[in-house]
Amino acid sequence: MSGERYRTLSAVFPVIFREKDGKTEVLLARRMNTGYMDGLWDCAGSGHVDEGETASQAVVRECLEELDIAVDPESVTFAHLCHRLGLNxxxxxxxxxxxxxxxxGMPHIAEPDKCSELQWFDMDSLPPDxxxxxxxxxxxxKTGCPYSEYIVDAKVMQG
Known part of the structure; x- marks a missing residue:
């Protein structure tokens, strides 16, 4: 085995649901000026785990920073882990x-330089973007699957 150990980054994605008219809706935010997937819909309040904090603490912090809502830490429960393997x-x-x-609090855009829209969407009909x-x-x-893997290849993404 070679010298330095393999290191990865961690990101958190709050999944904020509500029930409306008998349907489950999820809160999404349209990314802007972040350098990553700008213009596309993402889980509202997503962000990196900072050094010295747990993932659930990061969820609470990101929701306050990005959505101006105070999340009860006891209500933050694990839903899914995706190992996103980066190549090239x-x-x-x-x-x-x-x-x-x-x-x-009422979720709203608290970082207008990073988010252009905030909207609830039916879980069964997420926007194509x-x-x-x-x-x-x-x-x-939705199906209760706790783990997935995804391979991202920078060469493929560049064309």
């Missing part, structure tokens, strides 16, 4: 999805 220069991540069930990985993770969450 793409980054490898552990994407951690958490159900967020209890919060105070939802990030593919998020669409797949939400489908796994």
């Amino acid at each position: 220069g793409a980054r490898t991540y552990y994407d951690l999805y958490y159900h967020v069930t209890t919060y105070s 939802t990030i593919v990985l998020r669409r797949e993770a939400l489908a796994h969450i």
Whole structure:
């Protein structure tokens, strides 16, 4: 085995549901000016896990920063893990999805320089311009599947 150990990044994705007219809706945000998947729909309140914090703490922090809602830490429960393996220069991540069930405040865009829209969508009819990985993770969450893997190849992404 060679010198330095393999290191990855971690990102959190709050899955905020509501029931409306007998249907389950999920809160999504349209990314803007982030350098990653700008213009596409993503889980609202998503972000990186910072050094020295747990993934569930990151969910609470990101929801406050991006949505201006105070999440009850006890309501943050694990939903899904996706190991996103990066090849040819793409980054490898552990994407951690958490159900967020209890919060105070009304979600709104608190970082208008990074998000252009915030909207609730029926889980059964997500917009076509939802990030593919998020669409797949939400489908796994809906069926109760706790783990998935996805390979991202930078060469393929570049053309």
